[in-house]
Amino acid sequence: MIQNPRSAPSSVDHDFPRPLRPAWWAAAAAVVVLAVVMGVFAAFGPQLSVRSSGTHLGTTTVNGFNRLHGKPAPPFSVSSLRDPQADISLSSFRGRPLVLNFWASWCLPCRKEMPAIEAVAREMGTSVSFIGIDTNDTKSSALSFSAQTGVTYPLGFDPSAKVASSYGIFGLPTTFFVSRDGRLLGRQVGAMTAVQLKTLIAQVFNTH
Secondary structure, eight states, X not given: OOOOGXXXXXGGGGSSOOOXXXXXXXXXXXXXXXXXXXXXXXXXXXXXXXXXXXXXXXXXXXXXXXXXXXXXXXXXXXXXXXXXXXXXXXXXXXXXXXXXXXXXXXXXXXXXXXXXXXXXXXXXXXXXXXXXXXXXXXXXXXXXXXXXXXXXSOEEEETTOHHHHHTTOOEESEEEEEOTTSBEEEXXXXXXXXXXXXXXXXXXXXXX
């Protein structure tokens, strides 16, 4: 006699393992991926400090130099930080190698780096030009900061980060090495010591 399936013992339904819910596995995988991404970013990525005005720039502790292959440096002309009646332009520095540093008063690594740049500028200023572009900042804070560091090389004021954006900057400090004829030869992301800066100048510009 064929047994009616509806009359079979209900325990038969539990003889087979129940499949795991896909949603549980998806949630677990998402947590693992997020943890890995956050760990990598914390270890290697820029430490962002978002500003409220202009382009969102941050500070960075990523120390890395990259050779660039002679693309023309984006031209700019900005007001002098110290003298609003004067302008600082890229074209006025043609004829000598140029170290172009982007900084801001709210950037802690910049506070450590700028005295080192000043020391190198005092030593090599007859053969290499130096410019500091204060970006995404307020003039009062920038002037106070520059006075504290004792910087004497030219400082430009880029409050809306227009120049910084044209150079593709995502974090401060960032320094570019520009050839005599206005071409980009290298980019340093992160703060440098005086020794590191002198080494890069010698390598990039073939100076001794």
